[in-house]
Amino acid sequence: MSEARVNSTAYPIQRKEAASPLLHESIKDEIKWRRQFLSVLELPSIMDAVADEQAFSDLLHYAIENRLIRQSALAEKIKYANSQIGRWAAGKASPPLVVRRVVIEEIRGLLSESLTKRQKLVS
DSSP states (O other), rough: HHHHHHHHHHHHHHHHHHHHHHHHHHHHHHHHHHHHHHHTTTSSTTTHHHSHHHHHHHHHHHHTTTTTSSHHHHHHHHOOOOHHHHHHHHHHHHOOOOHHHHHHHHHHHEEEEEEEEEEEEEH
């Protein structure tokens, strides 16, 4: 019985140690994707691109679908309903151009925050 107890307690520790490098690689991949997306959002031409309703919808959908940002966090930042953000991402509705520009700025901010947090996890 004591052998079973030793084995059952050792297994989670071994599993945790084995998962640690995988977790770091996953976070590093996430950081890479977030940086790439953020670099696109920092292009001067991005504001012209989001003037097109479909381009804005695609960009927002991509950011939410790939979990680069949380839809609820964006909704909270710009003071819109979460469901409204979902409608914009799905292309069912489109906000005015002024709001689209604010959304892009907030996405940049959220991405920067999440990058900082994830980089601390890897360091």
